[in-house]
Amino acid sequence: MASLRLKSIVKTFADAPVVKNISLEVDDGEFLVLLGPSGCGKSTLLRMLAGLESISSGEISIDDKRVDHLPPTERDIAFVFQSYALYPHMTVRRNITFPLIMRRHRWWFHLPIIGGIAKRRIEQSPEVVDLVEKTAKTLALTPWLDKLPRTLSGGQRQRVALGRAMVRQPQVFLMDEPLSNLDAKLRTSMRSEISKLHQRVGGTFVYVTHDQVEAMTMGTRIALLKDGIVQQFGTPRDIYEAPANTYVARFIGTPPMNLLKAYVSGSTIDVGGASMPLAPHLRALFPGPFEGEVILGIRPNHLQIDVGAAGVPGAVSLVEHVGAESLIAVALDHATTAHDEEGLAPNEVMVTMSGYSSLAMGQRISLQFDLGEAVLFSATTGQNLACAQPSHSLISQ
């Protein structure tokens, strides 16, 4: 178990920066999730932590010991790969034992017969057998210990990869999208297995994913990246309830936060032709007199649909039933949204309703806004007005 500190990490590939001045501090026993879309630099950052990729500048420390100049094996980390990266020619037992054999490795282990005998002796030593079997039992792999990886299912292979990481008892576990090759059902069960593993083992975990559900359910803290910059670093709740900018607001949540262009005038806000009083926490953002454009962010579950009442007028454009709730797309008559970067459906917001909705497409409705749960973003920078500084510079200090 160890704390982890990244200070001003920069990585450039052929003069193109892919990780730009990232600083993060992770406490002992935390589960940090690096979240972001493809190409945002999250895997590169993880590989730099592991020592599989060099850093262009910055410092990486594990438990206050600087490690960025050390090879992977001397950093006391374990890495779980997206592709499992099991050794196909070794049994499950040997795969799990391999790091322990390498720990006692001598040059003459490379000699054909003598080396084989030496490796087998380590594998069969009581303490190694005990550790491997305990690990296999934890991961329900005991019946497959003497099988080759190709005979196992995807979930079992992933568990072997976890076992190989666990058996080393490393200070830090690094995982690069370990569940992305699994089907949806298996992913859900493996997700909870990894969370339980974290609680049981108690080590520091760094987990890369592009799946926000994984991030929200597993992480104690999330660092959301875009184009090599951390957009927000905080607990899942912080990120969900108070996104640092419109990018985070668009990324987190299914469906994501609705972003609407609005106009603040004194203590009221105009959205889609309706004027509403600002909630106290929003009014507090403007200590002096303020008049101007903002972006209003509101989650789909904080919008209510009324038929025939006063509110922001619109029409139902799509109804999707997903079991416990219904997703309703509403095209507003006079509002312009900012949640779609490509400008598609410029007046459409999403509303979630519990249960089965009887609304029909094209039906005229009006929307009620629960502004007590809303956030405001700058219309020019997209930053959450509740944050004094852009999020990445805040955490890069």
Place this chain on the structure above:
Amino acid sequence: MNSPMRHTLRMLMVLGLLGAAAFPIYWMLVTSLTPSSELFVDTPNLLPRFSQLHVYWDVFALKPVGSWLLNSAIVAVGTTLASIVLAVFPAYALSRFRFTGKGALGFGLFTTQMLPEAMLVVPLYAIFGQLALLNTLGGLILANTAFTVPVVIWILKGAIDGIPLDIEEAARVDGCSRIGIILTVVVPLIAPTLAAASVIAFFHGWNEYIFAQTFINEESKHTASVGLASFIGELSTPIDAVMAVAIIYTLPAVAFYLMVQKHVVAGMTAGGVKG
């Protein structure tokens, strides 16, 4: 064309090709079991006469066939081992490392295959003379290895390219050195290709004639290919004995191929499908 008809035609074609490939060997066998006096008759004998089998024992008394075969085996096995050991590391470097001149080096390896052996006999003879490698099987292994290593490097490079980098990185995290990765992870994973490459190297060493004829003067150190040619006399050639030795000469090579055949087929199909 319906399916049974197509199947029959295909079978006939396969049998035809098989016959064309096997007939020369069958003819060697028949000729080896036919006395020289009956070889040039108007109606050739198409069936082997097993009463003549003694020729297979007689040739061992006539010439040191046993030691020739042993020499050939030493040269072929030596060439195979040396080629594999010397090729694995450059193949890994060509596959995994980026360095200046990598393309030129790869092309350079190819160009060595464009030079005919006969062109190199004279310069190699001079060099081997200075290094006291003439009349030694070690010298022969060295010369053959020089020709097989580039081919083996390219074959192994292709196989190493197919190993996912993740597996090597996992080994690095687990504590393997670069040499450890090559020996513990890469070599076992390319075993089928190693088998295929070893067949190529073995057959080159086993069949090689020009170097063996030029660099070795002592009869006891002749390889079987040279020994076989020594049967051809100025005035007469015992065709039955030549054919008998030729049959004996092919057997170890066939045995070696059968031994590694399963792996060779796997090696040839490796990388054809994902995973």
